Amino acid sequence: MKKYDKLIFELSRPGRKGYQLPADKFDTDGFSEIPADLLRKEAPVLPEVSELDVVRHYTNLSNKNFGVDTGFYPLGSCTMKYNPKINEEIAAMPEFTALHPLQDASTAQGALELYYNLQKALASLAGLEEFTLNPYAGAHGELTGLMVMRQYHKSRGDHKRTKIIVPDTAHGTNPASAMVSGLEVVEVKSKPNGSIDVEDLKPLLDDTVAGIMMTNPNTVGMFETEILEIADLVHKAGGLLYYDGANLNPLLGKVRPGDMGFDIMHINLHKTFSTPHGGGGPGSGPVGVAKHLTQFLPNPRVRKADDGSFYVDTDGESLGSVSTFFGNFGVMMKAYAYILSLGRDNIRNVGPMATLNANYIKESLKDLYKLPIEGACKHEFVFDGLADKSTGVTTLNVAKRLLDFGFHAPTIYFPLLFHESMMIEPTETESLETLDEFINVMRQVAKEAKEDPEIVKAAPVTTAISHPDETGAAKNPILSYKALKNSAK
């Protein structure tokens, strides 16, 4: 494999052209109506390359990508599952993409019906009353949900409730969203098995607590069996329960957060419901609430009239707006298509298959990798590095070595409960053969670590770069040719 491709600017040769615009249509007179002070003084610096150069350049660049469509991607807490291509085609239907958010509701009935039906479908999967699809991402959903929580306490004149309880294993966005929403974060400890320590929780519950943010299965992939007791304790103390449903995959149609006692939740459509994610692509973080909180959801709402038509509504008790218009509609289309294509019965197979796959990998590797929490996991689990700590091979080394075998690395060094965390989530969309291949490679890497640890420490050897200065790359990235030229000077 060729390791380094020239930048397109380095391929440039003066006068070389790929495509020429017809001279008569684009003579300089064509720009005469643009005020002189808005015109460029000098030509932009653009690469001068042939069409073939451009085609090769972009094709080679695209081959450097790694995605779910290229290979196995067991990135825990991220649900990198296969997203059926037909849902992309549906999201591209011009009947929907050509709509304008300000056009009259009577001319956009199909889109409003889709919005309405999707929020109903999510409400039924979640065991909650109503959803808003307006938030753009998981963290945005968290912020919206916590704003609902604050609005609820405010509406009751309960102004003392300014604290939110968050477990020490929570996803980083939880405390961050709590801070942004103006709540003070109080940490509750986890027991060695990763679940919330109820005895540690009890003394935290007083009349200054707005609520608790949790996820179940929790961050280490274990089901919180004491959830009903926790819900009871928090409710008795006057607080609300927020459910981080970014990773709803293990529960779909099987267990409903509403039935566990949660009042508010968000779902990441771009993890569980057929939208690719990563790299900041479009997402959607719908927020659902129990019956006593629906009036606080953000505006605008989509409602169904008695005659069966759909209309856009606003509610005076609402927390306000969290988005321009209705959110990322394309993502909603994919989610709706995904739910309908699976149907009520098949959607209930997602969680058990994801759970089976995770347990299969865990049990097949736990002799060579340290399993800090025994027992059946849900859709993901955590190893604490290699079982044999004498080799000096770290989780980072193993993760990098996996790249040489064509696998994406698992999530590493998260959760912070263990020093060498390696969080693996295979998802339900992988075949037994792929899981076996991954298991074999993980066993091979453990063998290398024992017999010749330098091989693992030197990895990856097949990628374009191997051991970058990670802090430098994050803090001072060179992202443009101009910056590269200046840095070379």
Ligand SMILES: *Cc1c(COP(=O)(O)O)cnc(C)c1O
């Ligand atoms: C991904 C994730 C989030 C945040 O979702 P974004 O869309 O990236 O903002 C929150 N909580 C958990 C548990 C997650 O896995």
